[in-house]
Amino acid sequence: xxQALQEQTVASEQVFDxxxxxxxxxxxxxxxxxxxxxxxxxxxxxxxxxxILDDGSLLFERQFRYPLNRVFLELPAGKIxxxxxxxxxxxxxxxxxxxxxxxxxTYLGVMHPCIGYxxxxxxxxxxxxxxxxxxxxxxxxxxEVTSLPLEGAxxxxxxxxxxxxxxxxxxxxxxRVLRQGR
Amino acid sequence: xxQALQEQTVASEQVFDxxxxxxxxxxxxxxxxxxxxxxxxxxxxxxxxxxILDDGSLLFERQFRYPLNRVFLELPAGKIxxxxxxxxxxxxxxxxxxxxxxxxxTYLGVMHPCIGYxxxxxxxxxxxxxxxxxxxxxxxxxxEVTSLPLEGAxxxxxxxxxxxxxxxxxxxxxxRVLRQGR
Numbered sequence: 001x002x003q004a005l006q007e008q009t010v011a012s013e014q015v016f017d018x019x020x021x022x023x024x025x026x027x028x029x030x031x032x033x034x035x036x037x038x039x040x041x042x043x044x045x046x047x048x049x050x051x052i053l054d055d056g057s058l059l060f061e062r063q064f065r066y067p068l069n070r071v072f073l074e075l076p077a078g079k080i081x082x083x084x085x086x087x088x089x090x091x092x093x094x095x096x097x098x099x100x101x102x103x104x105x106t107y108l109g110v111m112h113p114c115i116g117y118x119x120x121x122x123x124x125x126x127x128x129x130x131x132x133x134x135x136x137x138x139x140x141x142x143x144e145v146t147s148l149p150l151e152g153a154x155x156x157x158x159x160x161x162x163x164x165x166x167x168x169x170x171x172x173x174x175x176r177v178l179r180q181g182r
Numbered sequence: 183x184x185q186a187l188q189e190q191t192v193a194s195e196q197v198f199d200x201x202x203x204x205x206x207x208x209x210x211x212x213x214x215x216x217x218x219x220x221x222x223x224x225x226x227x228x229x230x231x232x233x234i235l236d237d238g239s240l241l242f243e244r245q246f247r248y249p250l251n252r253v254f255l256e257l258p259a260g261k262i263x264x265x266x267x268x269x270x271x272x273x274x275x276x277x278x279x280x281x282x283x284x285x286x287x288t289y290l291g292v293m294h295p296c297i298g299y300x301x302x303x304x305x306x307x308x309x310x311x312x313x314x315x316x317x318x319x320x321x322x323x324x325x326e327v328t329s330l331p332l333e334g335a336x337x338x339x340x341x342x343x344x345x346x347x348x349x350x351x352x353x354x355x356x357x358r359v360l361r362q363g364r
Contacts, residue, residue, distance in 0.1 A: 002278050004326075005244065005246040005325070005326065006246055007246055007354050015198050015200070018195050018197070018205075019219055019221065020221045020298075020299060021222075023198055023203060023205055029250060032324075036247070037200075037201055038200045038248040039200040039201065040203075040248065040249035040301070042249075063187065063319045064187040064188055064189055065297040065298065066208070066210060066297075067220070067222035067223070067298075067301040068297060068301050071187050072294070072297055074297070098360075101346065109340070110345055111346075111347045112345050112347060113204075113295045114224055114249075114295050114302070114347075115250055115256070115346050116202075116247065117202060117223070117225075119249040119250050120296070120363060122339060123346075142212065142213050143187070144186075154358075158219070158277050158291070158355075160292065163292055164293075164297050164304075165293045165304075165351055168351045169350045171356075173340075173350075173354075
């Protein structure tokens with residue numbers, strides 16, 4: 001920790017307790033001794049899965065995202081349940097959303113999508129050896145499963161057709177790992 | 183728009199009006215006709231800059247991020263002011279945070295960091311032809327400016343030392359663009 005940059009909590013207040021969003025407003029002491037407000041969301045974390053079919057193509061989903069009022073093309077992902085192991089989250093979400101199970105799981109890394117106003121982390125996995133066993137979507141979850149070859153997905157990124165940050169990071173990451181033959 | 187996935191707004195309510203965060207809870211009609219709640223943050227959008235010094239290294243910042251209680255290594259970035267052109271945001275933030283001006287600006291693309299609960303978009307630019315003219319940090323803004331070669335930055339990504347999603351996406355994107363000699 002760089003002490004010259006650190007902020008100390010003076011007071012913390014929960015300002016919204018929603019079903020999904022837990023919003024806090026804290027008073028902090030800045031490095032120069034003055035005080036400031038920090039507003040942020042507490043999030044349980046999530047897992048995103050780069051799932052590679054035997055023909056080399058990747059599983060994708062089309063899902064409507066209300067905050068942006070449109071359908072996004074994104075990798076399978078979902079929130080970590082309380083106390084859940086992140087590998088179990090990956091297996092559960094892949095099964096629930098796409099109907100696939102994977103024989104081989106490789107941990108890739110972690111990203112923080114919104115460091116300015118959320119404590120969310122997203123853990124990334126590569127899943128291979130896929131077998132279709134049937135989907136079991138949550139109630140209220142509507143999505144379409146599709147697949148794209150990795151190069152096609154990277155072209156869709158560079159063309160602006162894929163803009164979801166977790167999907168961008170996981171795709172670029174998987175491309176580097178696969179290029180190295182891991 | 184895929185009609186089979188779309189959600190329709192039934193009612194919208196602002197549940198928190200903070201200095202930074204504007205939080206909403208909307209009631210929506212799902213594709214099957216049932217209703218659900220959607221909680222989300224409205225954000226003005228942001229710009230991130232991959233700024234390349236004449237020796238080929240990139241400008242980075244170390245900044246304390248309160249929601250995660252630690253210092254992050256990240257690219258220069260900042261929120262779009264009301265009515266501000268995104269290129270002007272990039273120029274302003276680069277100048278304010280690092281003290282550099284750039285002669286050449288290239289638009290890279292856009293990402294959406296938190297599609298589940300925020301409408302934030304982050305626009306990406308490449309900045310070259312840098313000249314140091316002196317920084318003018320906002321009050322309450324504490325950060326350290328540093329630089330890293332692109333390959334060193336990509337190694338720091340794969341080692342888990344850089345986990346900020348906007349920085350990951352912009353670095354991977356810039357690497358692809360620079361590899362193609364654009």
